[in-house]
Amino acid sequence: MKKTGFIAIVGRPNVGKSTLLNSILGEKVAIVSSKPQTTRNRIIGIHTVGDDQYVFLDTPGIFKPRNSLGSYMVKTANSSMQDADAVILVVDTGKPISETEKNVITYLKRTETPGVLVLNKIDLYRREQIAETIAAYSELHSFDAVVPICAKNGKGVDEVLDECKAFLGESDFFFPEDMVTDQSERQVAAEVIREKLLRTLNKEIPHGIAVAIEEFKDEGSLVSIRAEIFCEKASHKGIIVGKNGEELKRVGSYARADLEAIFGAKVYLNLWVKVKENWRDSQRGITDFGFTED
Numbered sequence: 001m002k003k004t005g006f007i008a009i010v011g012r013p014n015v016g017k018s019t020l021l022n023s024i025l026g027e028k029v030a031i032v033s034s035k036p037q038t039t040r041n042r043i044i045g046i047h048t049v050g051d052d053q054y055v056f057l058d059t060p061g062i063f064k065p066r067n068s069l070g071s072y073m074v075k076t077a078n079s080s081m082q083d084a085d086a087v088i089l090v091v092d093t094g095k096p097i098s099e100t101e102k103n104v105i106t107y108l109k110r111t112e113t114p115g116v117l118v119l120n121k122i123d124l125y126r127r128e129q130i131a132e133t134i135a136a137y138s139e140l141h142s143f144d145a146v147v148p149i150c151a152k153n154g155k156g157v158d159e160v161l162d163e164c165k166a167f168l169g170e171s172d173f174f175f176p177e178d179m180v181t182d183q184s185e186r187q188v189a190a191e192v193i194r195e196k197l198l199r200t201l202n203k204e205i206p207h208g209i210a211v212a213i214e215e216f217k218d219e220g221s222l223v224s225i226r227a228e229i230f231c232e233k234a235s236h237k238g239i240i241v242g243k244n245g246e247e248l249k250r251v252g253s254y255a256r257a258d259l260e261a262i263f264g265a266k267v268y269l270n271l272w273v274k275v276k277e278n279w280r281d282s283q284r285g286i287t288d289f290g291f292t293e294d
């Protein structure tokens with residue numbers, strides 16, 4: 001008898017939602033960085049074992065939006081939660097409970113949606129801190145399970161999956177058994193390039209970056225990709241390119257290494273940097289980069 005279920009992974013930015021998804025799947029489908037607001041879209045990660053298919057929805061962190069892109073991201077997270085049969089609320093074990101967690105809990109109560117509370121980053125905190133956080137949350141809601149984990153090294157991740165088993169219902173699979181994500185190769189390429197930029201750039205620059213794949217040619221043993229990197233200010237462009245183009249070269253070689261491993265082929269990357277002022281502030285600007293509701 002086949003079983004399946006949609007499980008949304010939600011929480012504040014930077015708590016480790018994408019790290020958890022990658023850890024469950026045993027491969028990297030969602031980019032990860034130490035900067036908040038890394039994930040901008042819903043990403044599907046599919047885990048099929050025997051007759052069970054878990055469909056995880058990784059979502060952008062929920063925060064107070066300050067521009068059109070932010071509003072889109074928060075809307076995406078909330079609608080993913082509404083599409084799901086169950087919710088994993090990921091929190092940073094050492095951070096106080098915020099509006100985001102309270103709002104998710106309100107949603108779970110109102111809709112009687114099952115929920116697992118995942119306390120992440122336990123490698124950074126003492127045992128007493130973990131106990132205090134569990135106590136604080138238990139006053140607000142009775143979760144179906146509470147699991148302390150370290151998504152980064154995989155500790156506790158199997159337990160999260162075990163708890164999710166209860167949320168699967170009898171149904172045919174929605175996705176082929178060998179499918180792991182819904183992202184196209186073009187999307188994967190754009191995201192990997194953006195990840196390297198997030199990791200190498202500082203301050204507000206990485207948040208204003210969008211990557212568009214202009215050309216993607218798969219010639220078997222060689223994949224040629226031409227990508228345009230958009231930033232919000234001319235001064236940012238100079239920083240991204242660097243002296244004699246060295247910064248951009250560095251980003252390109254990190255991205256190429258990852259993409260060669262993912263695609264199992266040699267990758268030729270051609271990167272261009274362009275300026276599109278304040279694109280995140282307008283509906284038009286974000287639509288141009290594919291951030292639209294359907």
Ligand SMILES: Nc1nc2c(ncn2[C@@H]2O[C@H](COP(=O)(O)OP(=O)(O)OP(=O)(O)O)[C@@H](O)[C@H]2O)c(=O)[nH]1
Pocket residue numbers: 012013014015016017018019020031032033034035036037038039040059060061062120121122123124149150151152153
């Ligand atoms: N110490 C520690 N760091 C972790 C752990 N899990 C994730 N991180 C780090 O936390 C940062 C954020 O991780 P992400 O997985 O990108 O977080 P996210 O919740 O998806 O963030 P957004 O996409 O911005 O909402 C990265 O630097 C991760 O390496 C953990 O268990 N321990």
Ligand SMILES: [Mg+2]
Pocket residue numbers: 017018019030031032038039059060061
């Ligand atoms: Mg993420």
